[in-house]
Every structure is written in structure tokens, then in C-alpha cells.
Amino acid sequence: MASITLKNIVKKYDDGFPAVNDVSIDIEDGEFVILVGPSGCGKSTLLRMIVGLEDITSGDLLIDGERVNEKAPRDRNLAMVFQNYALYPHLTVYENIAFPMRLTKGKFSDQEVDDRVRQAAHMLELTDHLERKPANLSGGQRQRVAMGRAIVRHANAFLFDEPLSNLDAKLRGQMRAEISQLQRSLNTTSVYVTHDQTEAMTLGDRVAVLKKGVLQQIASPRELYEQPANLFVAGFIGAPSMNFLPGTVEGDVLQTPLGEIQLPEGTADAGRGKEIVLAGIRPDFFEDAATLTETQLAKGTTFEATLTHTEWLGNEQYVYVSYENDPRVAEVLQTLAEEMDADELRTQLVVSVDATSRLRGGDAATLWVDSRRIHLFDPATGENLTRDAEAGAELTRMAREDRQRDAERAAAQRES
Incomplete structure (x- = not known):
């Protein structure tokens, strides 16, 4: 797990257009932060800069206090779940989940790979599907395989890029609940991009609202609802x-x-x-x-x-x-x-x-x-x-206390 700090992050393309403009966010260790906004607001660009798939024009990105602007994606130890799941159709569910560990070339023994894959499969209710191919799975099952691949890496943080947008409304609701429960049980720092404000309100400890690359407000869902800035x-x-x-x-x-x-x-x-x-x-x-x-x-x-x-x-x-x-x-x-x-x-x-x-x-x-x-x-x-800024801050403070209580409860369950 790790904290993620964005200090005055700017992303300008060749034409000078600032897709992300002076965004500063402190994401605490174990926190679930949502980046939300309409199409073209810069939320996916910001996520890709965190993971290292986009260069940062100016500003500093820190993971656990270490500046990582120039680090390659593989050196940041972040696990990303993409919108299209990015599964390998010729591999079984087992091998899709194991793939990030196979890439490390000898870092993990076969027994360690098997233990981690089966543990993740158990958490995600995929044990009965380990020998199936992605084409034979439902949309929700494919989503869980993509999450399993992120879990086995024991990454410092999970990054989600609109992971539910390809699912129907009923399945989105079910997967929202599963992602929320999984994040609470693992207590892993998570950054989640969506244009769906319902997902933002139901999943996030805090929600960052973006418009045209500019951060408008970051607060708990309840503060955004009851004390919006603009x-x-x-x-x-x-x-x-x-x-x-x-x-x-x-x-x-x-x-x-x-x-x-x-x-x-x-x-x-x-x-x-x-x-x-x-x-x-x-x-x-x-x-x-x-x-x-x-x-x-x-x-x-x-x-x-x-x-x-x-x-x-x-x-x-x-x-x-x-x-x-x-x-x-x-x-x-x-x-x-x-x-x-x-x-x-x-x-x-x-x-x-x-x-x-x-x-x-x-x-x-x-x-x-x-x-x-x-x-x-x-x-x-x-x-x-x-x-009322003070009343709003109090709502977010209470949400932080609730998250800490959830983390303590999850830690106790893991130890028992």
C-alpha cells in the first residue's frame, strides 16, 4: 500500500492545450478516491499520468513520498484495471490472473504463483472458472479476472479506468458492490475514474470533480452533495x-x-x-x-x-x-x-x-x-x-473516520 501525492500536475499536448491544469491531490494510504467528470475533463489523462502511460508536463507525482515522474510504469508497482479488461483470449482464467507474476521471470516459484492465483480466485468467486477462457465468461466474470490479475501483484495501489462502462445497468450495480467490498477488505489505495456520478457517490471515500482539466472540488460524497463549491x-x-x-x-x-x-x-x-x-x-x-x-x-x-x-x-x-x-x-x-x-x-x-x-x-x-x-x-x-465550509469539512472528516474503522475491522478479520 502507498500514498499518492499530486502536486500542481499539468499535462499539455503539442498544441498547448492543458488537458490537466494545475491539479493537486493528496491520496492517503488505503484511501479510495474517485476522479469524476464529463467526457474530456482530463480524468483518464490524470490516471494515465499516475501509472506512467502519459508524460507529466510539469508538477510532481509522489508515491509514498518518492518522486516518480521519470519512472517507467513497471517500476511504480501500480496495478491498472482497464475499461476493456485487457484479457488474453488464448489463456485460461488461471493463466490470465498469473500473467503479471510470470512476467517477473523467476521472482516467484510455481508454488507461490499457484497460492496467489487460487487465493485471488477464492476472493473473487472464480475458483470454478480457472480453466475456462475469457470468451466463455460473462462480462462480470471477465471484470473479476481483471481484478484478480491486479490483486496477485500485491501492488501499492489499484487504478481503475471506467471498469464498469461496458456492463449493463444491473451488473454495474452488482460489480460496484463487489469492488467496494474488495477494496475495503484489502485496504489498498485505489484511484477510480468514471463519468458516472452514481458510481462516484457509492464507491468513493473522497470524490474529485474535474471540469476542463481543472479540479473543482475534492471531498466526501456527502460533502459534495450537501455543500457543493459551485x-x-x-x-x-x-x-x-x-x-x-x-x-x-x-x-x-x-x-x-x-x-x-x-x-x-x-x-x-x-x-x-x-x-x-x-x-x-x-x-x-x-x-x-x-x-x-x-x-x-x-x-x-x-x-x-x-x-x-x-x-x-x-x-x-x-x-x-x-x-x-x-x-x-x-x-x-x-x-x-x-x-x-x-x-x-x-x-x-x-x-x-x-x-x-x-x-x-x-x-x-x-x-x-x-x-x-x-x-x-x-x-x-x-x-x-x-x-458552509466548516460543516462540509466536518462531513469529510466523519467519512475519514468511517474509512479508518472499516480498515481496522478488515485487518481484524484477516488476522482471525
């Missing part, structure tokens, strides 16, 4: 995406196209004096007022809206409300949509309500919003005007 992070993290409602703060009231929303004093203070703000409101900050008690209603504010349509998903329900956008923020929202790889950010509110709610399209409904959780953003800069 419009891009707020919009990219979370599914469905955060709603961005244009408005103006007058006193303690946010004037919006959907009516007035009463704000807590601290939130109102942050937006007061701005010509216009964007109110960031996640779908789960809402509820059908008819399903709440008086005590619950008192913790937020209500407003009237006409619903366009609803989506019932069994465990939850989404209702949609259209509104007239403010032309002063139209360009900002269109740019944000393009940065997030979306066609456009529609001028409609997505509201999550209880699955038992009887709201339907065309209804005139009273909706409740938890105004304590609303964020206000400056459209000109994208800055989150209401971000």
Missing part, C-alpha cells in the same frame, strides 16, 4: 440533478417564477444585494404538503404550483413543474448544461415526493420545500454564496 459541482453531483431556480432576494423572501419562498436569515443575507441569484434546490428537498404534519410544515415553506406530469417509480415519485426562465440567466444555464454533457437544463422543477402521494399531472398542488437546505449561487461566477 454551480458545476452542484449540477453534476446528484440524480436527478439539482434544480436551479432564478430569483431575487427581497428581505427574507426569495422572489421566483413560482412565487415567494421564505428563506432563513443566513441564506437571505448571502443573496441580498445581488441583482439575481440561482437557488439550488435538490428534488429531495421538496414534498407534497398534503402528506406532512403541521410540525414538519413549520420547518420549511410552501408554495402553489401546477404540475405538468408525474413519474411513479415504486419507492418514490417525481412531479414536474414548468416555469418561465429569466433571460438574465439563460446563457449561464445553457453553458452549464454543455459543461455537464447535457443538451440543455430545462426550465422545469423536478420534485421528489412520497410514493403514496396522489398528485397527478394537471393538478394545482401545494408543495413544501425545506428552505434550510437551499443554496444560492452567483450566476456571474458560479460561486456557492451559502456554502
Whole structure:
């Protein structure tokens, strides 16, 4: 295991374009860090620089405190799991897993190779498939073989380059759980690249959000969700995406196209004096007022809206409300949509309500919003005007404690 430190890492190509621009990240020993962002944000380039497949234009890359910028990939003792698995079709599962050890030419005895391969196969439930060829395996089994090949190397760190993108949705969910459990049991430093924010939120101890080669924020998934640094992070993290409602703060009231929303004093203070703000409101900050008690209603504010349509998903329900956008923020929202790889950010509110709610399209409904959780953003800069940095840091600190507890539990299980 090893720590990985990136200090002001820059990658420029021949045309001078910075694919990665001044990125600094400290990855702790045993930590699982996710690099996430839309296509072309530089996440895979950054991963390839860590493993040594891309040269570093400037900055320092340290593994366990040692600068490795000029070291060849084979000398960094890092194991990479590729998107296409990179298995050898003519070799059995056994030989595919053993291959990295065979390359060392005599470093491992046949018995050591066999012990490590069978141990990895047992961990990954591949023991019954060791004599099969990759073509006869399912997508999930091939993924596990690629991971087994990384495990037997006893590498300092695992690097994953979108390893689940070729799998169907159900299998992706299953493999997410397997990767998470494996990383926790091995406590191996891991860096994982994905464009899927669901993978990022469910797997990572910390998540680094990239946009156009620039690090926007690195924090625990919960801090990113509850205390995003800017419009891009707020919009990219979370599914469905955060709603961005244009408005103006007058006193303690946010004037919006959907009516007035009463704000807590601290939130109102942050937006007061701005010509216009964007109110960031996640779908789960809402509820059908008819399903709440008086005590619950008192913790937020209500407003009237006409619903366009609803989506019932069994465990939850989404209702949609259209509104007239403010032309002063139209360009900002269109740019944000393009940065997030979306066609456009529609001028409609997505509201999550209880699955038992009887709201339907065309209804005139009273909706409740938890105004304590609303964020206000400056459209000109994208800055989150209401971000509580201390509260966010506390969320990430608690996540670190949880990881350490997991590591201690896994170590105890290995010793028993």
C-alpha cells in the first residue's frame, strides 16, 4: 500500500492545450478516491499520468513520498484495471490472473504463483472458472479476472479506468458492490475514474470533480452533495440533478417564477444585494404538503404550483413543474448544461415526493420545500454564496473516520 501525492500536475499536448491544469491531490494510504467528470475533463489523462502511460508536463507525482515522474510504469508497482479488461483470449482464467507474476521471470516459484492465483480466485468467486477462457465468461466474470490479475501483484495501489462502462445497468450495480467490498477488505489505495456520478457517490471515500482539466472540488460524497463549491459541482453531483431556480432576494423572501419562498436569515443575507441569484434546490428537498404534519410544515415553506406530469417509480415519485426562465440567466444555464454533457437544463422543477402521494399531472398542488437546505449561487461566477465550509469539512472528516474503522475491522478479520 502507498500514498499518492499530486502536486500542481499539468499535462499539455503539442498544441498547448492543458488537458490537466494545475491539479493537486493528496491520496492517503488505503484511501479510495474517485476522479469524476464529463467526457474530456482530463480524468483518464490524470490516471494515465499516475501509472506512467502519459508524460507529466510539469508538477510532481509522489508515491509514498518518492518522486516518480521519470519512472517507467513497471517500476511504480501500480496495478491498472482497464475499461476493456485487457484479457488474453488464448489463456485460461488461471493463466490470465498469473500473467503479471510470470512476467517477473523467476521472482516467484510455481508454488507461490499457484497460492496467489487460487487465493485471488477464492476472493473473487472464480475458483470454478480457472480453466475456462475469457470468451466463455460473462462480462462480470471477465471484470473479476481483471481484478484478480491486479490483486496477485500485491501492488501499492489499484487504478481503475471506467471498469464498469461496458456492463449493463444491473451488473454495474452488482460489480460496484463487489469492488467496494474488495477494496475495503484489502485496504489498498485505489484511484477510480468514471463519468458516472452514481458510481462516484457509492464507491468513493473522497470524490474529485474535474471540469476542463481543472479540479473543482475534492471531498466526501456527502460533502459534495450537501455543500457543493459551485454551480458545476452542484449540477453534476446528484440524480436527478439539482434544480436551479432564478430569483431575487427581497428581505427574507426569495422572489421566483413560482412565487415567494421564505428563506432563513443566513441564506437571505448571502443573496441580498445581488441583482439575481440561482437557488439550488435538490428534488429531495421538496414534498407534497398534503402528506406532512403541521410540525414538519413549520420547518420549511410552501408554495402553489401546477404540475405538468408525474413519474411513479415504486419507492418514490417525481412531479414536474414548468416555469418561465429569466433571460438574465439563460446563457449561464445553457453553458452549464454543455459543461455537464447535457443538451440543455430545462426550465422545469423536478420534485421528489412520497410514493403514496396522489398528485397527478394537471393538478394545482401545494408543495413544501425545506428552505434550510437551499443554496444560492452567483450566476456571474458560479460561486456557492451559502456554502458552509466548516460543516462540509466536518462531513469529510466523519467519512475519514468511517474509512479508518472499516480498515481496522478488515485487518481484524484477516488476522482471525
